[in-house]
Amino acid sequence: MSGEAKTSPRFSETTDRHRQRGAELLRIEKVSKVFADGTVAVEGFDLSVARGEFVSLLGPSGCGKSTVLRLIAGLLRPTRGTVRFAQPLAPGDIGFVFQEPTLMPWATVADNVALPLRLCGFDGRRAGAAVAEALALVGLSSFARAYPHQLSGGMKMRVSLARALVTRPTLLLMDEPFAALDEITRLRLDDELARLWQAHGWTVLFVTHSVFESVYLSTRIVVMAARPGRPVAEIAVDAPRPREEDFRDSPLYGALCREVSAALHRAMASRGAET
Amino acid sequence: MTSPREGDPSGRAKEPRAGDRAPAERAFRVLAPLLVALFVLAGWEVVVRLRDIPPYILPAPSRIASELVRSWDVLGPSLLVTVRIAALALLAAVVSGAGLALLCSLSKWIELSLLPYAVTLQVTPIVSVAPLVLVYVDDPLAAVVFCAWIVAFFPILANTMSGLAAVDHNLRDLFELYGASRWQQLWLLRLPTALPYFLAGLRIAGGLALIGAVVAEYVAGTAGAGTGLAFRVLEAQYRLNIPRMFAGLFLLALTGIGIYCGTSLLSRLLLRNWHESARVRER
Ligand SMILES: Nc1ncnc2c1ncn2[C@@H]1O[C@H](COP(=O)(O)OP(=O)(O)OP(=O)(O)O)[C@@H](O)[C@H]1O
Ligand SMILES: [Mg+2]
Numbered sequence: 001m002s003g004e005a006k007t008s009p010r011f012s013e014t015t016d017r018h019r020q021r022g023a024e025l026l027r028i029e030k031v032s033k034v035f036a037d038g039t040v041a042v043e044g045f046d047l048s049v050a051r052g053e054f055v056s057l058l059g060p061s062g063c064g065k066s067t068v069l070r071l072i073a074g075l076l077r078p079t080r081g082t083v084r085f086a087q088p089l090a091p092g093d094i095g096f097v098f099q100e101p102t103l104m105p106w107a108t109v110a111d112n113v114a115l116p117l118r119l120c121g122f123d124g125r126r127a128g129a130a131v132a133e134a135l136a137l138v139g140l141s142s143f144a145r146a147y148p149h150q151l152s153g154g155m156k157m158r159v160s161l162a163r164a165l166v167t168r169p170t171l172l173l174m175d176e177p178f179a180a181l182d183e184i185t186r187l188r189l190d191d192e193l194a195r196l197w198q199a200h201g202w203t204v205l206f207v208t209h210s211v212f213e214s215v216y217l218s219t220r221i222v223v224m225a226a227r228p229g230r231p232v233a234e235i236a237v238d239a240p241r242p243r244e245e246d247f248r249d250s251p252l253y254g255a256l257c258r259e260v261s262a263a264l265h266r267a268m269a270s271r272g273a274e275t
Numbered sequence: 276m277t278s279p280r281e282g283d284p285s286g287r288a289k290e291p292r293a294g295d296r297a298p299a300e301r302a303f304r305v306l307a308p309l310l311v312a313l314f315v316l317a318g319w320e321v322v323v324r325l326r327d328i329p330p331y332i333l334p335a336p337s338r339i340a341s342e343l344v345r346s347w348d349v350l351g352p353s354l355l356v357t358v359r360i361a362a363l364a365l366l367a368a369v370v371s372g373a374g375l376a377l378l379c380s381l382s383k384w385i386e387l388s389l390l391p392y393a394v395t396l397q398v399t400p401i402v403s404v405a406p407l408v409l410v411y412v413d414d415p416l417a418a419v420v421f422c423a424w425i426v427a428f429f430p431i432l433a434n435t436m437s438g439l440a441a442v443d444h445n446l447r448d449l450f451e452l453y454g455a456s457r458w459q460q461l462w463l464l465r466l467p468t469a470l471p472y473f474l475a476g477l478r479i480a481g482g483l484a485l486i487g488a489v490v491a492e493y494v495a496g497t498a499g500a501g502t503g504l505a506f507r508v509l510e511a512q513y514r515l516n517i518p519r520m521f522a523g524l525f526l527l528a529l530t531g532i533g534i535y536c537g538t539s540l541l542s543r544l545l546l547r548n549w550h551e552s553a554r555v556r557e558r
Pocket of ligand 1: 035037039040041059060062063064065066067068095180209229
């Protein structure tokens with residue numbers, strides 16, 4: 001009934017079922033990242049993501065989740081190993097949502113959302129239509145001319161999401177996007193994200209340290225341990241779609257959360273044993 | 276997710292900014308200092324008259340005012356000269372300060388090789404440099420402008436440099452992710468980030484340019500250009516024309532206030548839509 005847990009750090013045989021959603025989009029092999037100061041942030045990281053998947057990276061603070069996302073985005077270069085995409089990527093094929101909204105305070109909402117298009121060299125008129133569409137997607141059409149300081153924290157985060165979506169990215173990377181928000185706003189944005197993902201079939205790699213959030217959103221959860229950062233368990237979330245709010249009250253959700261929690265606790269214990 | 280739930284945007288657009296404070300508050304901001312001035316001047320006038328203090332010790336405000344009108348033929352042109360010196364120096368400081376900050380941000384080598392000299396220029400007291408400048412620069416006006424530039428230049432350089440370095444890390448990553456060119460990074464990210472810092476530097480530099488101009492004129496004395504306000508004050512002092520001294524000082528103070536208001540207004544206009552410093556807190 002529920003998903004399966006594999007506590008082995010290698011999980012080559014586990015993902016076949018999920019790959020059926022689509023062809024493989026991204027493959028990370030034996031990736032390690034050692035920072036200049038000697039910190040081993042990530043070591044021997046393997047991960048394969050198929051098109052249309054919603055994969056969550058779940059782990060304690062400092063286990064290298066952000067580092068993995070930045071390696072995939074090309075903002076960091078791996079010390080060892082490879083990050084490969086099924087197709088060559090152009091600027092705009094990867095969308096990135098940071099933990100903070102990261103908006104330019106001097107630019108309007110519309111200009112903020114248009115930034116990726118501008119940097120990728122789109123012409124103005126096509127950009128205008130894409131911006132309107134992205135803003136409509138997150139329900140902020142009427143705020144196009146507002147400035148960031150006029151928005152609530154949740155609205156800023158949605159602008160940030162619209163900006164990541166405006167180029168219609170092949171892969172959407174989200175680094176604890178709602179972690180700084182209050183519980184109510186966060187649940188609502190989770191609902192909206194789940195609905196958007198369901199409707200559009202994006203490929204999402206989502207970093208979180210919330211068990212509940214990861215179970216609610218994901219098709220697959222990768223649990224990470226720290227020092228060095230590595231995947232230690234993988235749990236498929238085979239709950240039916242679409243998931244609405246009442247999914248949170250279902251016994252299946254409760255069982256999945258317990259299972260993921262247990263995996264996370266094992267991951268944190270294994271960290272203690274190794275350091 | 277199609278209907279906005281956070282309320283009516285048109286209501287938000289009316290949020291008051293620095294430009295449109297409540298009329299009562301705006302009136303108070305002008306009236307209160309004026310009232311203080313009125314009280315102080317009235318008290319001054321009364322004390323001078325009651326004690327019968329002679330004008331060469333302390334002239335009454337009325338006496339200073341009449342002197343200002345009487346010697347306007349002399350003081351008016353001098354005011355223009357001083358304003359021109361300060362404006363030229365400020366302009367030079369903006370161009371060189373912001374320009375050098377930009378160069379430093381583009382190349383570590385330029386920063387390492389030039390910054391120490393900029394600091395040296397700043398920490399050497401202008402009073403001790405001015406005589407040298409006056410010796411070596413032939414044109415007296417250019418010499419005074421040069422001195423004023425020396426003092427006005429550094430705040431702009433230092434502030435613009437910290438502004439250019441204050442770019443948000445995530446925004447920088449975002450620009451990199453979308454393959455932004457160096458030019459785009461500079462124009463769309465670094466310059467807007469640096470703008471509030473630059474403007475804060477400009478406000479300081481405006482006042483300093485005037486101070487630099489006055490110091491240079493004082494040092495130059497009768498040997499200098501001999502036409503600026505500071506020179507008129509000095510001249511009045513030699514002639515024991517104390518009311519004119521006060522009139523000249525009054526004009527100098529007015530010039531300083533004018534520069535400050537001008538730069539503040541500029542900064543408010545440029546930042547009113549987004550920067551914390553130009554926004555009104557709502558309660
Ligand atoms: N630029 C850097 N230089 C040196 N060490 C770094 C750098 N960036 C991250 N680290 C280290 O790498 C490790 C992983 O960092 P990372 O930010 O990926 O963790 P995280 O899982 O995202 O944590 P959090 O949940 O708190 O955001 C940490 O120990 C951190 O101190
Ligand atoms: Mg992180």
